[in-house]
Amino acid sequence: MEERERYDVIIVGAGMAGISAALTLKLHELKILWLGTPQLSEKIQKAEKIKNYPGVAAVSGASFAALLRAQAAEVGLTVTPETATGVYATGNGFSVLTEKNAFESRSVILATGVESVKSVEGEEEFLGRGVSYCATCDGFLYKGKTIAVVCTSKEKEGEAAYLASLAAKVYFVPLYKSPSLSAPNVEYVGGMPLKIEGSKRVEKLIFKERELAVDGIFFLKSAAPPAVLVGGLAVEGGHVAVSRDMRTNIRGLFAAGDCTGRPYQYAKAAGEGNVAAHSAVEYLRSLHEGDKQGKNADL
Amino acid sequence: MEERERYDVIIVGAGMAGISAALTLKLHELKILWLGTPQLSEKIQKAEKIKNYPGVAAVSGASFAALLRAQAAEVGLTVTPETATGVYATGNGFSVLTEKNAFESRSVILATGVESVKSVEGEEEFLGRGVSYCATCDGFLYKGKTIAVVCTSKEKEGEAAYLASLAAKVYFVPLYKSPSLSAPNVEYVGGMPLKIEGSKRVEKLIFKERELAVDGIFFLKSAAPPAVLVGGLAVEGGHVAVSRDMRTNIRGLFAAGDCTGRPYQYAKAAGEGNVAAHSAVEYLRSLHEGDKQGKNADL
Numbered sequence: 001m002e003e004r005e006r007y008d009v010i011i012v013g014a015g016m017a018g019i020s021a022a023l024t025l026k027l028h029e030l031k032i033l034w035l036g037t038p039q040l041s042e043k044i045q046k047a048e049k050i051k052n053y054p055g056v057a058a059v060s061g062a063s064f065a066a067l068l069r070a071q072a073a074e075v076g077l078t079v080t081p082e083t084a085t086g087v088y089a090t091g092n093g094f095s096v097l098t099e100k101n102a103f104e105s106r107s108v109i110l111a112t113g114v115e116s117v118k119s120v121e122g123e124e125e126f127l128g129r130g131v132s133y134c135a136t137c138d139g140f141l142y143k144g145k146t147i148a149v150v151c152t153s154k155e156k157e158g159e160a161a162y163l164a165s166l167a168a169k170v171y172f173v174p175l176y177k178s179p180s181l182s183a184p185n186v187e188y189v190g191g192m193p194l195k196i197e198g199s200k201r202v203e204k205l206i207f208k209e210r211e212l213a214v215d216g217i218f219f220l221k222s223a224a225p226p227a228v229l230v231g232g233l234a235v236e237g238g239h240v241a242v243s244r245d246m247r248t249n250i251r252g253l254f255a256a257g258d259c260t261g262r263p264y265q266y267a268k269a270a271g272e273g274n275v276a277a278h279s280a281v282e283y284l285r286s287l288h289e290g291d292k293q294g295k296n297a298d299l
Numbered sequence: 300m301e302e303r304e305r306y307d308v309i310i311v312g313a314g315m316a317g318i319s320a321a322l323t324l325k326l327h328e329l330k331i332l333w334l335g336t337p338q339l340s341e342k343i344q345k346a347e348k349i350k351n352y353p354g355v356a357a358v359s360g361a362s363f364a365a366l367l368r369a370q371a372a373e374v375g376l377t378v379t380p381e382t383a384t385g386v387y388a389t390g391n392g393f394s395v396l397t398e399k400n401a402f403e404s405r406s407v408i409l410a411t412g413v414e415s416v417k418s419v420e421g422e423e424e425f426l427g428r429g430v431s432y433c434a435t436c437d438g439f440l441y442k443g444k445t446i447a448v449v450c451t452s453k454e455k456e457g458e459a460a461y462l463a464s465l466a467a468k469v470y471f472v473p474l475y476k477s478p479s480l481s482a483p484n485v486e487y488v489g490g491m492p493l494k495i496e497g498s499k500r501v502e503k504l505i506f507k508e509r510e511l512a513v514d515g516i517f518f519l520k521s522a523a524p525p526a527v528l529v530g531g532l533a534v535e536g537g538h539v540a541v542s543r544d545m546r547t548n549i550r551g552l553f554a555a556g557d558c559t560g561r562p563y564q565y566a567k568a569a570g571e572g573n574v575a576a577h578s579a580v581e582y583l584r585s586l587h588e589g590d591k592q593g594k595n596a597d598l
Contacts (some may be wrong), residue, residue: 006387016353019353020351020353021565023351023352023353024564024566028349051322052319052325052326053322053569054315054319054322054367054569055352055354055363055370056354056370057366057369057370057373067354067356068353068354070356071354071356072353074357075350081517151500203459244541261543262577263573263574263575263577265323265570265577267570267573269321269570270353270354270566271566271570271571271574272570273566274562274564274566274569275564275567276349278562278564
């Protein structure tokens with residue numbers, strides 16, 4: 001079997017919960033990988049004023065993000081700028097896939113935040129049958145075809161452009177201000193998509209006053225819904241179901257921050273990231289104890 | 300009936316969870332009372348170095364406390380320097396007793412931290428039968444008697460002195476460095492007390508190599524154990540049992556921070572204080588909705 005580097009913990013997401021988990025894990029001798037946006041989450045960046053975060057008096061989101069980046073850099077933490085597209089329990093840990101790589105880890109902390117844009121009816125139903133969240137993973141399947149690209153963030157326009165370079169025709173549905181994607185085969189469509197229709201696979205994307213006949217639909221979001229990212233993950237009302245110690249229903253998989261539910265607050269996310277890190281450390285210790293007793297030898 | 304001022308929320312405790320709850324409640328139009336030590340908890344004060352609190356890079360506890368005090372003052376929050384000695388559900392809200400006052404409130408957030416000193420065997424069993432946590436409440440009962448005073452913090456020496464002014468004889472058991480209580484009727488006793496014995500009431504405080512015959516025992520702690528402070532409160536392993544939204548088993552009573560369990564971390568306490576505040580606001584709103592529908596008219 002191929003010798004791959006193996007992490008103790010992979011943190012998925014670089015918002016408040018992610019950085020809190022990273023700072024706490026950094027106090028331990030662990031091999032960690034931190035996936036996300038090195039600028040830290042858009043949510044922090046764009047906050048107008050943060051008023052109730054203990055220890056940091058009334059600052060703008062941009063200053064707060066700068067403060068957090070400096071703190072992370074100071075202790076030697078770096079964010080690997082890749083987006084997780086899938087987390088798979090391997091029986092022996094986890095494989096975390098990004099657009100470019102597959103990483104192996106003993107445990108995972110999901111800190112993916114919440115997508116402020118609602119899911120479209122049929123989105124989960126047609127996943128893998130014409131619906132995709134990953135341009136670089138699935139784009140080649142739509143070479144010469146007609147697709148819709150629903151994009152929730154300007155940062156994802158590069159992926160949309162990549163799709164436009166492959167597909168014959170792209171219906172582009174930007175859900176943010178001042179989109180700037182431009183190509184001869186790209187047609188802008190305004191409004192929110194309402195529903196996906198099809199029999200075996202995606203056939204149509206339905207808007208209030210229009211129907212688009214398509215072969216596939218890409219949703220380019222900053223984070224895929226947790227249940228889509230991790231097969232078999234228990235969710236409640238769209239949020240990851242967790243215990244008080246931030247364990248999910250999957251052994252070795254923890255979650256923290258907005259993805260676990262309201263209130264969507266920095267302090268709550270920081271607290272949960274901290275707790276998730278402690279639980280991950282405890283979990284790794286339990287594996288190690290197992291090793292010493294000759295059990296779970298391959299964990 | 301006497302017209303008493305009535306609060307929407309009383310926060311019991313001025314550590315990390317307390318300040319986080321206070322900052323969040325301050326964003327709402329609510330009448331709040333915040334009980335605790337205006338210098339903020341000793342735990343923050345005395346921390347050597349705080350390394351994993353997001354947003355505040357490697358500072359001493361003293362600087363961190365100063366930062367938090369300034370932030371609280373900036374938004375107009377003040378700590379009322381009284382220690383809660385009892386919280387009672389009145390069917391119609393709560394009465395919170397301190398050494399000096401009785402306060403009324405619609406809801407309560409317990410953020411009392413954890414006492415680092417373990418309970419003594421028999422402490423809860425003999426509560427109200429010779430064991431007390433409150434010098435000013437119960438001191439007069441021991442006028443001319445022999446008592447033991449177990450004191451966990453130098454800040455409580457004033458209360459011990461008060462007890463020495465009433466009792467005939469005081470066995471003083473300081474569980475901290477450099478105690479300075481001095482009076483002719485005070486005898487210092489070293490070591491940790493192991494056990495309380497008695498039939499109907501307290502009769503003896505047992506040490507490894509000594510037994511003290513006493514009429515009463517005062518435990519002067521920065522916080523009484525939660526189950527002692529609040530009758531009927533559900534606890535698990537000495538910690539307040541809470542749901543993910545920081546509700547306790549008592550309607551309108553929330554808890555946050557170290558008193559709810561490990562990890563004893565600033566970020567966790569801040570997160571829980573924030574969540575408890577949101578839950579309290581939601582609870583108050585539900586009472587208000589009840590009012591509007593003509594139900595719960597006296598809530």
